[in-house]
Amino acid sequence: MTPMQTTAKREIPFWLLAAILCAVVVLWSIIADQGYQTIFFALSRGVSTTLYVTLVAFTLSVCLATVVVLARVSPLRVLREVATFYIEIVRGIPMLVLLFYIAFVGAPWFVDFFNWGMNPLIELGLFGKMTVRGFDFTWRAIIALTISYSAFIAEIFRAGIEAVDRGQVEAAKALGLGRWHTFRFVVAPQAFKLILPPMGNELVAMIKDSALVSVLGVQDITQLGKVYSASTFKFFETYNVVAFLYLVMTISLSLIVRWLESIMGRSMRETNRHRR
Template sequence: MMKGSPLSGRDSKNPNQTTINVTDGTLIPLKDEGSLLSAWNISFFGAVALLVILPLFSPDPYLRILSFVPDGLVATFSVTLISIFFALLIGLFAGLGRISQKLFINRIATVYVEVIRGIPLLVQLFYIYYALGPLLRLKGPPAAILAMSICYGAYMAEIFRAGMQAIPKGQMEAALALGMSRSMAMRKIIIPQTIRIILPPIGNEFIALLKDSSLVSILAVSDLLRRGREYASTSFRYFESYTIIALIYLVMTLFFSRLVGMMEERLRHRGKVH
């Protein structure tokens, strides 16, 4: 899993140098890509059309595959949503730790981020399921959720850290001058503004997590990919099964990428208005 910096823009050390943000999320459609032949429209509606046409013209096996995988789709979304929730909680506290003035807390948060980001998600899944699973009595979905929450929590921590550091320092100083404690200022002033800044990067991470959730199929979790593998292994229709699975993933990721793009545009518009 390869990630870029959580927030892009101008380099704080060199204002004339533009930083480039590269992530493993899907391409977020731009506002000016509104033509019918835009890349997003071709990809999304092409995938949807194939999901409709293939079962109509070839019910066996495509319609059977589509009727076989819905419960796997539910499992995929369940693991993704629960994991992103806990990853946000972990990321918030780890992000606060990363900017903490207390050396001990800062070091713990920094070590967590560096260690977790240095280990591939697949290795973490195996480690928690096979090494820690028997000790913690974790099986299937709980082990997958724990691994993905810990892994993505490290990336969320960097997003929160970058977002909080993007808030002008004068706001914290003004809050302290008004008699607020540092924790109260963070809770009532800094974090609410940070949430608005980091919403688009969090959306990107959600898309990446949705795709990476396919890895949990190796942990006996009946997600979308595993259901496709089960059908393929019993029918020997590997091409057809993985074609449908790939198209479903493509539709989901492109759909959420459009939502993230709309959210970015709305936030950008609000910033101009205010």
């Protein structure tokens, strides 16, 4: 281990100490102040909604991004052009605009299309007619987040795949591995180590962007904070707690991603050392 590495390992993360100090101050306020306690318990009900929207949307985004990136790197030009069109258009639309579009334009279109396609079964009484009001706003928000983030995640996947040394791909082909086996055993494991940090950043960003679903009335942390502060006029205390709850989630996730990144970095160094 070099002196520089030793020094880096011994560095004290002052930013983390400062964040912990702020968290301790807020926690003490919650414990000691009855008003803060009331606010905290009122807003904590929205944590489950925030986490639910984020985790479901992120999972669906990864699945959709996988399909998009496979088309993006496909040898067929038509698929590449369609995937590129999707990525560039979606990335160019602000998240809030896309949220409104899916919630108030896409959802009614989907309901009309569903009723048209299922009309024979609806007439037979096998299905009930779907209404726009019956389309849950939480799922409208999840769909909007999924579409928006899938475009960004697809580009992360593409960058990770293209960062793998082409010589290794050629060597796999020379050994007789097919396209799928080359991707599965050679490209994917190396690409995963490269895309882990930006994927962690995207998940953190999605937790923060999930606050936008409050404009649809979804009962997440932000929406509950808006309602509580509007009824009590305790804006300072309420938004202190809102920020605290989001920071606990985002900083905890960032630390987990850094920990996984350090573990994978050590495994890569050990692998390279064994190869030598």
